[in-house]
Amino acid sequence: MxxxxxxxxxxxxxxxxxxxxxxxxxxxxxxxxxxxxxxNSDPDIGNNGFKFETFTTGINSKYSDYGVGFFKEKFISFSARKIGALAKIDPNTKEPYTKLYCSDITYEWDLRRPLLFSHILNKGENLGTISFSKEGDRIYFSKSIKEDSKTFQLYTAIMNPKVEGEWINITALPFNNTSYSIENPHLSKDGETLYFSSNMPEAIGGYDIFKVKVKSDGTYGPVERIEGSVNTVLDEKFPHTSLDNKYLYFSSNGHNSMGGFDIFRSRNAALSYVATRNLGNTINSNKDEIAYIPATKTVGYFTSDREGGKGGYDIYKIREYVVEQNVAGIVRDTETQIPLADATIVLLDANGEEVATVNSNNDGEYSFPVDAFLDYTILAYKEGFERNSTSFDTNTNLVATFETDITLDAKAAEIVETEEKTFIKIDNILFDFNSDQIKDISTITLNTVVTTLTQNPDIKIDIKAHTDIQGSDTYNLKLSKKRAASAMNYILSKGISQDRLTSEGYGESQPLIDCTTCSDAQHEMNRRVEFIIVRD
Missing domain, CATH: 4.10.810 (Virus Scaffolding Protein; Chain A)
Structure with a gap:
């Protein structure tokens, strides 16, 4: 020690x-x-919120074997296993040059005995990682140069439409340069982005992860080092996007690696990759773990030189036990504690990047799925209310729902001036049917009037209540007077002086929409309470 x-x-x-x-x-x-x-980072990170079970695959040899991906329901690997007595030896690894192999996959995702994948591609020097288009008609692969078996360049080829399994038009990519290595190609599911690792001069470390746009005409955009928290001053290799494109998996001996290369995951934030996390000690070790390949949401493969293997590097199958966690809560008005429907709630990660957005339901409720061992912030807002936020963490690997309620302060109601009148603009005040009892939800609206009166101590208001034409004139007049008085009494209960308020009911005598056969919407517009500012 x-x-x-x-x-x-x-x-x-x-x-x-x-x-x-x-x-x-x-x-x-x-x-x-x-x-x-x-x-300074702590290598003892525990499972870090991930739970994996690891299995041997049964296809490993006494040499090095590496998993690279899938092609037409077969698993593709490259291996240094010896073929024939005169196999060419790599002077750097002291093993035979690597070749591509394919294996059948069982229904339990076990792998069958590997067979050579392509005689055309397997000619010459070391073959490395490959990636196929979604349709399986194009391949990207890396191959070492003759002068140095550790320096790779990228190539592409297409499937011969007339001969199944024959790859033709092998072409070097235009950004190859023998002064540096370009490795580990991975084509995004939509075929529009090619990821790779390279120690080109633009790297901030040894090897960084880069990307390039693949244009529809077969040309390429400029090479870009991916933005965000992925690349370090050490090495990042083996990029691979998740099946839903929400995450980028990669291997690194930087970050908080437990030793050698560990497998990490970063979240796709549109223009960058953020919230980089080590996948923890149920998959990583103090040796190298590289080339993570997701097969389903819970099954995948990776390669490692960990102790107990059959050869130099071996291929392992993993099964992930997803830790399901949620954050849930209710958005309420601060003063009344009434739930607020249709508030917008945004989940942000520790970097302030948006993870997801939802609207609260009629009961003010919301929920998000979250990952374990991360810090989050919840931002809530709604028209007529001040924004509010709260932070929490998920520092547990247990299945859990984190209760996080949030309250919003109602803004002051707006004062609007027209040629005819000056009034306080609010949502309509709602009453129970045939009643002067104010609905709970409308107390929030009345509180905005109280705030406006508090902030403007010199103004006085006349509260005017109106009904629709349903019912008798006498009944509607009486009901409107009671409703105007109810609104005034609520405002008085909040400390506003009596000498600043007057109220009157007008029944159905002053409709906004003059109609004899009114629709429900027209009736609703005529039922209203107005707050008119009185000029001295």
């Missing part, structure tokens, strides 16, 4: 000295600061 502490201290000191030298020379030291953060 003492040796470990001394080693880390010495390494930190060396980096700090290097940082000071860079600072003295005017160079950017942001990458060095990130390197210090990586060294």
């Amino acid at each position: 003492k040796l470990l502490v001394n080693t880390i201290f010495a390494l930190l000191l060396a980096i700090q000295i290097q940082a000071q030298e860079s600072l003295d020379s005017g160079q950017d030291v942001a990458s060095l600061e990130q390197e210090i953060a990586i060294i």
